[in-house]
Amino acid sequence: MRRILVAGLILASGVLLSASVWGQSSFDIRVRIDPSRGVLTGEQSVVLTNTSTGAWESLLFQWSLSASTKRVEEVSDRGGNPLSVRYIKSEDTLSEGDVFLFEVVLPSPLPSGEETTLRLKFSASGLTQQEDAYLLSDTWYPRLYTSVKGRDTGASDDPAFFNVSLTIPSSFKVAASGKELSRLQEGEGRVRIDYEGELLRGFSLMVSSGWERLVTTTSGVEIQSYFQPEYEHWGKRLAAIASEVIDFYSRKFGSYPYKKLCIVPGSKTEEGGYSTPNIIVVHQSFDKMAADFGVSFALGFSRWLIAHLIASQYWGIYIVDAPPFPPWLTNGLALYSDRSYMESIRFSNPIYYNLLQYYLQAAAEGLNTTVLRPIAELESELPDWENIVAKGKALAIVNMLVHLIGEKEFDRVLIQLLRRYY
Known part of the structure; x- marks a missing residue:
């Protein structure tokens, strides 16, 4: 079975x-x-x-x-x-x-x-x-x-x-x-x-013209961390986290898809970041986050964010969803990957629970949360379709599959997907 x-x-x-x-x-x-x-x-x-x-x-x-x-x-x-x-x-x-x-x-x-x-x-x-x-x-x-x-x-x-x-x-x-x-x-x-x-x-x-650069290598991948001089401590810290994450994913999935990763500073006021091919942009709000919620919270968030953005290099850039459907499969796999890393370092993050709640609440209200629908159709019916369908339900589907076949077997499937669909 x-x-x-x-x-x-x-x-x-x-x-x-x-x-x-x-x-x-x-x-x-x-x-x-x-x-x-x-x-x-x-x-x-x-x-x-x-x-x-x-x-x-x-x-x-x-x-x-x-x-x-x-x-x-x-x-x-x-x-x-x-x-x-x-x-x-x-x-x-x-x-x-x-x-x-x-x-x-x-x-x-x-x-x-x-x-x-x-x-x-x-x-x-x-x-x-x-x-x-x-x-x-x-x-x-x-x-x-x-x-x-x-x-x-x-x-x-x-x-x-x-x-x-x-x-x-x-x-x-x-x-x-x-x-x-x-x-x-x-x-x-x-x-x-x-x-x-x-x-x-x-x-x-x-x-x-205002950046400094730090270069390290791990698992055959060159990591280039760019930062403003006043954020040197975070530039070094993010490079160290990225090195740890790439080592973890390389063991889990067999290898990292590229030989290079750049970490680039984004906004000083926003939180989060985004991925483009071989580059992750990380918004520089960690010091404010540490002042507002504590250093431990800022460190935990930075670990999760780097793990998620690097996971998105596998699932979302290296492998992509077929249009015109939302990127639910790659979002779900990226969230599964970064959650695996966070569990390996015994760091809990409420984001997984919160995303599931978006989906469960929508389902309880009788809303149509079918994933294989064109994005334009989702936008017209679900204003928050990204959290409800492309992330929340995506994570629920991946959780179900992992529960049914086990994490070890599921990881073998992901390795085959990486080899087959690129």
Whole structure:
């Protein structure tokens, strides 16, 4: 019976986890950032293969960089011939805020199995700055836009190859998703840094002239901790926690998916953080938290937060849910992973109980908490669908599976998922 349940979970995950839409695309990007003026200029070449069954007549791109002005200055084919571009108003899509959509019309339909190359030039001004940094998540360059059964689902997160060349003032520290290959000093106090990234779901760049950096290595993973000088104690502490967490996950899941992890400071007033490929952004509110609730609470929260954000590198970035459904499976697996770490160090955290209560309360009220529903449908019926469904019910489902087949067998399933769906 146990084997049947394990096999069922693996087969079900084939439907719930994302499969490739574009094949193995590649990005070659040259970008220049002028922090003093808040200006970014870039050129990118993207190669992609039509892995669908029909011919492509056009391609959609999404550019979600937070800036006051954005321009796509030129789009051409491999030979440099200009291509027609149609700009799409935000009200025509399900996107909001800083999203910028445009459609590129191909010179002729691209048959299934064929490859094409597009070249784009783009620029932006009025870049949004946070504290003393520009935190450019994997939305600073135009990305392919996908749809499932006619519904827009956002920028493609298929694994891709990246070659990125960044020009920036030499005084700036840079946290990047890829591996640094070389540095070349240029005129006017600037440096060009070349990176490569293999099978990443996006490429993030985060830069600041006010950061210090600490580098450590554990389980074959280089940890780069960036911090403001006044938060050096937390920069060192978070690096030590990350090292401990990666060691734990490497033992639990067999390995860590990447050879690099950057820890970057976020807001000084917010709590929590977020993950992008190979980078976790951690808001710097721990000192205030320690003053308000005690040092022990702040230390416990920092341990849980780092464990959760690193777990999200496995479940949410390395492995992703299939659109248009909410990320309930990867959220549930990330919460299971960080809870396992917290239990290993005998640290209790009420967040797991609280998330379950969101779901149980909604179920008691007779609300529809079905997980396999499009996000737009959930948003219209459950304003707090993220806590109720994508986290609370997700955790309940994972708890049930662990109870049915046991933690050891469940971990074996997760190892197979990591090997199979990337």
